[in-house]
Amino acid sequence: MLKIILQGHENYYGLCDIARIFFGPSKEVREDNMILCQDGPDIEIISRYQNGEVSTFIKGESPVRSGLESIPVKREVKRDLYILLSKITGRSFPWGCLTGIRPTVVANEEGRDPQKMTNDYLVREDKAVIACETAGAENRILEKTDEKQINIYIGVPFCPSRCEYCSFISSDAVKHLSLLEPYEKAVERELELLSEGIRRPVGTLYLGGGTPTVFDDRLFGKFIGTIADRLDPLPGAEFTVEAGRPDTITEYKLDAMKDAGVTRVCINPQTMKTETLTKLNRRHSSEDIIGAYELARKKGFDTINMDLIAGLKYETAEDLLFSVNKLIELGPENITIHTLYKKRRADISREDVLREDGAVDDAVSRSYGMLREAGYFPYYMYRQKDTGYGLENIGFSKKGYECLYNVAMMTDKRDVLSIGAGGVSKRIFENNRFERLPCVKDPIMYINDVDKISERKLDFWERNI
Ligand code: SF4
Numbered sequence: 348m349l350k351i352i353l354q355g356h357e358n359y360y361g362l363c364d365i366a367r368i369f370f371g372p373s374k375e376v377r378e379d380n381m382i383l384c385q386d387g388p389d390i391e392i393i394s395r396y397q398n399g400e401v402s403t404f405i406k407g408e409s410p411v412r413s414g415l416e417s418i419p420v421k422r423e424v425k426r427d428l429y430i431l432l433s434k435i436t437g438r439s440f441p442w443g444c445l446t447g448i449r450p451t452v453v454a455n456e457e458g459r460d461p462q463k464m465t466n467d468y469l470v471r472e473d474k475a476v477i478a479c480e481t482a483g484a485e486n487r488i489l490e491k492t493d494e495k496q497i498n499i500y501i502g503v504p505f506c507p508s509r510c511e512y513c514s515f516i517s518s519d520a521v522k523h524l525s526l527l528e529p530y531e532k533a534v535e536r537e538l539e540l541l542s543e544g545i546r547r548p549v550g551t552l553y554l555g556g557g558t559p560t561v562f563d564d565r566l567f568g569k570f571i572g573t574i575a576d577r578l579d580p581l582p583g584a585e586f587t588v589e590a591g592r593p594d595t596i597t598e599y600k601l602d603a604m605k606d607a608g609v610t611r612v613c614i615n616p617q618t619m620k621t622e623t624l625t626k627l628n629r630r631h632s633s634e635d636i637i638g639a640y641e642l643a644r645k646k647g648f649d650t651i652n653m654d655l656i657a658g659l660k661y662e663t664a665e666d667l668l669f670s671v672n673k674l675i676e677l678g679p680e681n682i683t684i685h686t687l688y689k690k691r692r693a694d695i696s697r698e699d700v701l702r703e704d705g706a707v708d709d710a711v712s713r714s715y716g717m718l719r720e721a722g723y724f725p726y727y728m729y730r731q732k733d734t735g736y737g738l739e740n741i742g743f744s745k746k747g748y749e750c751l752y753n754v755a756m757m758t759d760k761r762d763v764l765s766i767g768a769g770g771v772s773k774r775i776f777e778n779n780r781f782e783r784l785p786c787v788k789d790p791i792m793y794i795n796d797v798d799k800i801s802e803r804k805l806d807f808w809e810r811n812i
Pocket residue numbers: 505506508509510512513514515517556557558591592
């Protein structure tokens with residue numbers, strides 16, 4: 348078991364993140380100033396901050412200083428540990444010692460200079476380049492959003508079946524059919540209570556999930572109509588609906604979306620291989636995806652997003668490239684490439700996630716190249732702690748079709764009001780300070796407590812959103 352002893356600093360969280368990249372989960376033992384990593388080598392490492400200097404070394408060996416004074420100490424201790432563990436294991440990772448912070452935030456801090464990012468955080472060159480480019484795009488898009496406006500997220504945590512890899516709290520609608528109507532009513536109630544306090548123009552609206560189109564035609568029509576009436580977004584405001592699963596998209600729902608002023612629709616295949624979709628419990632084929640896409644086009648939606656996931660169980664790297672190619676042929680305005688995200692809840696083992704990691708890394712890079720050639724550019728990005736292969740998620744867009752909500756939400760620079768179970772409201776203050784207010788994730792608790800939840804939200808916004 349690997350032991351990391353902290354001396355003169357307390358960055359347990361950051362060092363655990365670095366140990367996790369190499370060996371999986373670790374455990375903090377604060378009373379002994381120690382981090383234990385079950386799957387690490389049988390050695391003790393000292394991470395020391397003393398007399399203004401950082402040093403990291405194997406116990407019994409002489410301290411070698413490899414840190415950088417140009418970065419904050421809490422990041423320097425991570426950098427040092429990363430270098431030592433790389434030497435010990437012979438492994439390095441695409442994002443180097445960058446953890447717990449969005450790559451584009453660091454890219455901006457580093458003056459959007461890829462070389463500096465590589466030097467300071469040991470980020471691989473191609474990743475540093477794409478982070479700096481995406482940071483520039485995020486900055487430009489953010490300027491198009493008005494900080495006086497409010498961005499609103501409405502969550503529907505139900506899906507027609509649970510995908511095998513799902514890491515969200517999303518209830519299988521088939522097993523929870525009886526909850527759909529009460530949930531819809533509860534969201535309507537929250538809208539009624541909160542809309543009194545909404546004094547600011549609604550700049551962007553995002554109806555996400557789960558799968559909001561899981562409601563039947565009648566209920567969906569009522570739901571989306573109420574949202575549009577209550578929130579009254581600015582004319583032409585971006586309004587996205589995640590109609591993620593093509594098996595839930597109907598002509599009636601698309602018409603209802605058009606009537607409500609929806610401007611952007613997400614039809615998310617995740618893969619264009621029907622065999623994989625079946626194995627993942629998605630209950631629709633790649634033909635269904637194409638059918639839903641064509642129907643949305645016929646109804647006049649001119650901004651369509653499609654998500655793919657790299658590193659899916661049952662898939663090879665070539666399968667990802669096949670799906671990217673299929674989407675490029677279809678030509679949606681946005682294509683988002685996610686890398687498989689693993690949480691404890693998901694039914695996928697660490698071995699699966701680590702499977703052929705070099706091949707997935709390479710296929711992801713190749714898919715970026717294909718998208719660029721087809722006229723897409725990266726416009727927002729994020730990483731999650733347990734993203735497989737140490738990679739990232741990147742939204743690509745054709746010029747002029749970028750999703751403002753995604754950038755507003757990701758950059759922590761715009762207010763977001765979240766309605767429904769499981770979302771997080773975010774209030775931005777001066778000097779880049781922000782506060783979050785998470786909502787209960789359990790739909791039953793949400794349905795039962797919606798009045799109290801709405802009160803809490805109004806208090807969070809000091810009753811004036
Ligand atoms: S569609 Fe998304 S939220 Fe729903 S079960 Fe699948 S992965 Fe989870």
